[in-house]
Amino acid sequence: MWECPDFYPVSIDGKNGVDTSSLDKFTKHVLKASFDSSDHYVLGNYTAVTDNFSVDTDFLDNGSDLRYDYGNFYASKTFFDSAKKRRILWAWIQESDSTTDDIKKDWSGLQSFPRSILLSKTGKQLIQWPVEEIEKQRTVNVSFKNKELKGGSVLEISGITASQADVEVSFNSSNLKEADLLDPSWVDPQLLCSQKTASVGGNIGPFGILALASKDLTEQTSIFFRVFRRNDKYVVLMCSDQSRSSLEEGPKKTIYGAFIDIDPLNEMISLRSLIDHSIVESFGGEGRACITARVYPKLAIDNQAYLYAFNNGTFDVNISTLNAWSMKKAHIVSFTKRRKPHLN
Template sequence: MYYKGVYHLFYQFNPYGAVWGNISWAHSISYDLVDWVHLEPAINPSQPFDINGCWSGSTTFLPGEKPAILYTGEDLKNRQVQNLAVPKNVSDPLLREWVKSPHNPLLTPIDDIDPQNFRDPTTAWQGPDRVWRVIVGSKINGRGMAILYRSKDFVEWTRSKNPLHSSTKTGMWECPDFYPVSINNKNGEKKFSKHVLKASFNSQDHYILGNYTPRTDKFEVDTDFLDEGFDFRYDNGKFYASKTFYDSAKKRQILWGWVTESDSESDDIEKGWSGLQSIPRNILLSGTGRQLVLWPIKEIEKLRTNNVSFHDKELKGGSLFEVSGITASQADVEISFDLPNLDEAESIDPSWVDPQLLCSQKGASVRGTVGPFGLLVLASKDLTEQTAVFFRIFRRHDNYVVLMCSDQSRSSLREGLDKPIYGAFVSMDHLDRKISLRSLIDHSIIESFGGDGRTCITARVYPKLAIHREGHLYVFNNGTSSVRTSSLNAWSMKRAQIFPMQKRRKQQINYK
């Protein structure tokens, strides 16, 4: 959240180790969403209503811009209950101390609610009647759902007769999120709005769009979760349990995602840490209003240095060239491809609807007509280690299908790693014979954005050879048709500054 000029990030954290347990709310602050200062945890297990863990939740601003946290606690009976915490001193912009409400728990799993499937309250919102609404993730009688509650005072909550939405196709809805998005016109005015409902299940973050009526709390969806051809996801790679917040300073909706490890628990213990947050992403509604578009926040560009660029370079079939002059193990790369005559594209079987399976069958080494073409990231000089992020174009009836893949099968010579191949279709409003790819590379993570952010894939890789200055970046085309890179810009990326609180205080004194 953004409060008194400071960005606050709260996240699930074990203060005593890099494995699950002792779950608390860690707390870090920033003035630009790039450089961060770690504070002491905001909430720790301490009371009967959260003694077995302070789990996920959300912040809400109450009247007078007073922040409040709703979070899930696991109580003495191992039930999941919803609790409230507020700042001890609202005049402190760092919000270093939080006080748990004497009314806790506010919401308990009664009636048909499974006490093991009742968690992760969202940011609350007020309707035109000034009554607060909040949803909590659950699963009842095999239906994943967002249970809706209402309150006049943010303490006494009443369950709505009907959930905000539910589905028979999904399991438990973890970390639900609900918020409006808009298409803005050239004057910055809201031209067209939708509401987003996100739910985390099956190790993925799925979302649907719809029209929400605040007076009746009716949410009419455009398409439902897992509908064939409309299985929308924030990210088709390793990205889960995400949360958005509204940045009132810059009037934008920002998304954070939890990115887990792909190595072992013993590796985590040796490293001393496990899991990280994605680069913060802006969330916008596409021009058609049919899907979301995600893009790294502008502030990340302050880390760019050592730019390399070129334009209008032809990539003949089977060609490969290195992008040199940058630190490839920590880089930001933007590339745009001009596509050839697509009449030559391979036909796709209409039954091939699983893009991940398609990427597995037609990887970067399998030659097609138009593609595969893209980037080899965190590659060793001899290419024995490489992560391929690429496109392949197919023809289906009178239309074209763009497949985007992130292939980690050759990412490391280390044994015992999860090396998946991720895939997704890029939904293009119109294929204008151009397609773009942006990849943010940071040693063990690659966040890729295809088609101007219509499709995102995050990967975790742990190269053994392609580390630090031994990492290389290549552009390749393994199709038989030539493609042209209309533009490429690549930058080395400086390190973000991460400080424990005491170090930042010392630095401020030194600067003075």
């Protein structure tokens, strides 16, 4: 069953969003549908005269699995912001605990951070990035460059509020030739991430960040990468591992994964994660793969939450740059005292 379909044009130059009615030769069209708990999409060419949509690849066809987000992200919708010439994407982030817990909380689900959405330079996928207004919520900043992460090491990123943060980090490695071989049977990235969690060492990776972590790392939500070799080329796997996100037994602790179109020989492996108490939205490869996690830590809350960079691989990786910011708290206005109706 399909839900929440969306159909809209994207510019082939990838610089700006375009109005929904745009039909010129410089656009492709996106058809998105929500099913199997994910938001899938295909790209193609739309001919208005014949009302024909010719797709590049069909949904889940020939191993194609294009999704907005490979995590907890559903029922999305886009709109065109004519003032800033951009297309904005919103989605529903579901709970991962029980209905009973939802009733106790008296609420269920939340809205994702708004994202801008463009066509990639290759024309083969969409690129997503948090809207620029989110950067106005940044406060205290911690940053550094060219930090070596030894194999098996963990580095605390201190000086910010780790329970509510915006983190940007880029990695590189001079040991890529040592990357593990990619088994031809490893075609399902989520299954591969489930088998090779953040605690399972490889040659190049896992490396990344530990978000919403307790001081002793009993609780942690890990967002990380692994690099593999295949036919003289490299394959980058991005994972979001919730298996140790909470001491509580009830919530689902799904591990998500996606292969990401990065050539680590010629570009950094980048990650941006928006952390907000019980949600971590991560953008790999400058938005080429996105994974949203919904977590319920018991220890790693408020000022007891910590942020770390880590490398559980055999070989060293380098943090080229890291920037992390505390984020402003939401200003919540209570409407508990309702006004009495005025009778004329």
